[in-house]
Amino acid sequence: MKNFTNKNSIIFIIYCFSISTLLIGCAKENNENLIVEELTIDAELQPYFDKFVEEGTLRGQTIDLTAKRIEGFLLEIEEEDVAGQCSYSSSSTRKVNIDINYWNRATDLEKEFVVFHELGHCYLERSHEDAQENRSCTSIMHSGTSGCRFRYNATTRSTYLDELF
């Protein structure tokens, strides 16, 4: 009787092993199918992300936001006077966060500026650039704290974009 039980146990163990191998096999297959990662870009930000790709492409850059795992969110940024942020770590996606309160009162060019500035950090991996010429900021990547004048308008836009890319 004892021997019979042992034999059954062995069969049971073999059975479990086969099942778990099968399950692991299935899981692997699923992982391979899940290579395409879900990246979120807020619908309101999307047109400005598209423009960033367009303007970069016009200047000879290959802009692939998906390859750098860029996401975009409209949310409330707690810190005062912060219109946008870029956060990234090697273990996660790169996140462009735009303050919804700033966004809701911004003009089209102001929206473009904040998105392009944050993508300058998150995608182009640029840091702040506070150089100035005749007291005007020379870069869209200015920190906003150096006191240089920044006028982003129809006349200055293309010069700033040339510098950005």
Ligand SMILES: [Zn+2]
């Ligand atoms: Zn910045």
